[in-house]
Amino acid sequence: MLMLGVRVPLKEGEKVRRRLLELGILNKEYKIKREGEFLIFPITKSIEGFEIVETNFEKAQKRPFSYREIVNVPEKLKPLLPSSFDIIGDIVIIELPEELIPYGKNIGEAILKVHKHIKAVFMKGSKISGAYRVRELIHLAGKKRTETIHKENGIRLKLDVSKVYFSPRLATERMRIFKKAKKGEIVFDMFAGIGPYAILLAKKVKLVFACDINPWAIKYLKKNKNLNKVNNVIPILGDVREVAGQIRADRVIMNLPKFAHEFLKEAILSVKSDGIIHYYGFSHEDNLFGEHEEKIKTIAEKLGRRVEFLERRVVRPYAPYQYNIAIDFKVL
Ligand SMILES: C[S@@+](CC[C@H](N)C(=O)[O-])C[C@H]1O[C@@H](n2cnc3c(N)ncnc32)[C@H](O)[C@@H]1O
Known part of the structure; x- marks a missing residue:
């Protein structure tokens, strides 16, 4: 299907992209197209002051907002999926209700897909206990690494999530x-x-x-x-x-x-x-x-x-x- 686009030289791309966003006419459902030394932005309506062309655009892949949109678990269990989890450096620690534990691997993999900076996902395996105030962790997906660097309040904190409280x-x-x-x-x-x-x-x-x-x-x-x-x-x-x-x-x-x-x-x-x-x-x-x-x-x-x-x-x-x-x- 032919659609409307704005054609600009490559070097003006970023400036025009921002302008189209400001005007609210950039069509984010489609991918920006490159043609030699030019970019063509998909737009929702014509606009004066730009070179307007008619062309085909490829559909953009929508990035899921939450792992819950893509995770493979039975429909009836979806309401039990936690809406939040702890992120420590590049490690996620999630608490799962009993019913979801058999789907832990799927949940971990869905989190990795949505949050590209996350490298490992663990599940809370026990309550925090003992003098050291640590808990058991069960690996769900990604690397089996428990050491990471967490950034907080302008400082960097190295830790092993399985050995210390944080x-x-x-x-x-x-x-x-x-x-x-x-x-x-x-x-x-x-x-x-x-x-x-x-x-x-x-x-x-x-x-x-x-x-x-x-x-x-x-x-x-x-x-x-x-x-x-x-x-x-x-x-x-x-x-x-x-x-x-x-x-x-x-x-x-x-x-x-x-x-x-x-x-x-x-x-x-x-x-x-x-x-x-x-x-x-x-x-x-x-x-x-x-x-x-x-x-x-x-x-x-x-x-x-x-x-x-x-x-x-x-x-x-x-x-x-x-x-x-x-x-x-x-x-x-
Ligand atoms: C809740 S954690 C808090 C750690 C740190 N303040 C933070 O915000 O991440 C409590 C810490 O107290 C330590 N702890 C427990 N009993 C202690 C004791 N008798 N003497 C010294 N440290 C102790 C534990 O090892 C644990 O690291």
Whole structure:
């Protein structure tokens, strides 16, 4: 079928393409055609000021918007397909309901087709557990590689998704803390992992002590120091209970929501007078902050300190009716 097109010399191609897009007359259902030193753009209606030709165009292949449009699973299971997943570097980690597990390979392959920069797809094989806060991963498609480099808040973080904890969903929260931190501060990141808080903060503050009990986390934290050219992070491998009290920080980060309440004594002992603690926890929606704040007050009083609550926030949903919350407080 003959259609209308705009014919332009190659070197004017990009300028004209943008102009046709602005005018809303570029027909994106068809491919732009090359003829020697000229390009012919498919258009939906004629326009003055351009050379208009009549020609055939090839149909453009529509890039699927979501893997759900192309995945091979029984029709009745399609409503169960997750609409989102975590992307860490070039690796996808997806959570599948039981009914979809037999189709894991198809789902992984569909994700690879739609997201060209993704090289490997894994499925969550267990809940996050243990002191290291890691989960089992089951390979679905692509490379069987678990090491990657994730970019976040202008820094690069190398990690092995099967050996350390990392959640890309906390990027905004980390930036929030970065904005609050001040030049000249000493920061104590009690549960540092591979360093997404520590490395970011090191770009602004004087010194960051970064502790973690998982040797893999500290191994990657050291690599990430080099990768981001920061030398004011001091990695500490070990149980934070043995370190706390030896450090006096202006700001303490307690990013271990499941157990942070068990480490309040250590955090308070490590913070200077007028210093700030960023506390994280999990709560039921009926009592988001109350219980945590009571605990904070009680432990501070036992240690002869007073607290002033500065900010309370819901960071993200965690499970049905459960939220990951944050409380910032000053210790006097
Ligand atoms: C939820 S992860 C957070 C990691 C990091 N802050 C992040 O945002 O990716 C908690 C970390 O605390 C570490 N951890 C758990 N118990 C610990 C302890 N007693 N002492 C030091 N680190 C601990 C785990 O190994 C894990 O890397």
